Amino acid sequence: MHMKKLALSLTVALLSTGCSMMAPQYSASIENVQTLKNSGETKVSVGQFASTPGPGNAYPISIRGSSMSSPYNNSYGAYVANAIQQELALANRHTQAGNLEVSGVLLKNDIDAAGFSVGYVTVEARFIVKHNGATTYDQVKSVKQEFPSSFAGAVAIPKAVQEYNFAVQKLLGLVYEDKAFADAIK
Template identity: 30%
Template structure:
């Protein structure tokens, strides 16, 4: 009887400890750094240096999509600038600057509207994350490119929050560079910035 009681106490302690590990952490995403693959692609594409304009939340999309994430078992992630649309802008600017293709006086301007931002550090089943935006290019005030792009990710999520939550945050954060890569690879986008 005593051994059964000890086992129950041990299991209860493990449960309480695991709930502590998965609860209520707040994480700020790191500032963007240039992605070597994106920078190389940009340098090889023979593009005109460009400015970067307004990045905002798309009309009709809930405000919390731009500044908070559910699906992290009570934990939260925020962008250094306070909004995920601004984080996306910062990623684009960082890569353009590293490639020598950023010019804030250019008549060509990249913009975007964030349409989706989500992550799920699933307790059972795969973890998932998604990031989506409508990108635009304007040249001297004329729209020359507009396209909705998205990236997503799926991975094996752990039952243990201390493992699952950091992995979900890493997977979500990586989507910003992936979405920038998808934009830079787009043939119509490249045509809009071609020399």
């Protein structure tokens, strides 16, 4: 009986100590790159993406007792900025400095993997385009990406981490497909 209590105590201790992990680096979406290619040739720089701390936008992201940090400057705003920069570069539209700049603010950034069959990644940001310092685009876009989850944390946590990249791809796809955004970066 004593061994069962000890085993149970060790199991509870292991499960209650969350692990810290790094989110995978952003992987560009071919569809997003093609949308950027199709919307013009003008070069665009990427400015700062701030991150507004608050409910639904904690840093690091908590996933079932584990925490996930950004691989870019310890900031998910920087994660979004890097994602845009990658896709602009692959579309041959990125420049380090120019008269067109996209920047923004990350408003919501959360992963809910608590469900035993379904999880969600929520990402919301304000995207701003400035041309010669004048704002030509300022809109908020959001994504709530649903993904299959599991009772087992060993399955649910890696799936949630993987889905984060897809949610950011989907968010940026919404921005790039917005005619007002496409016109602002022409």
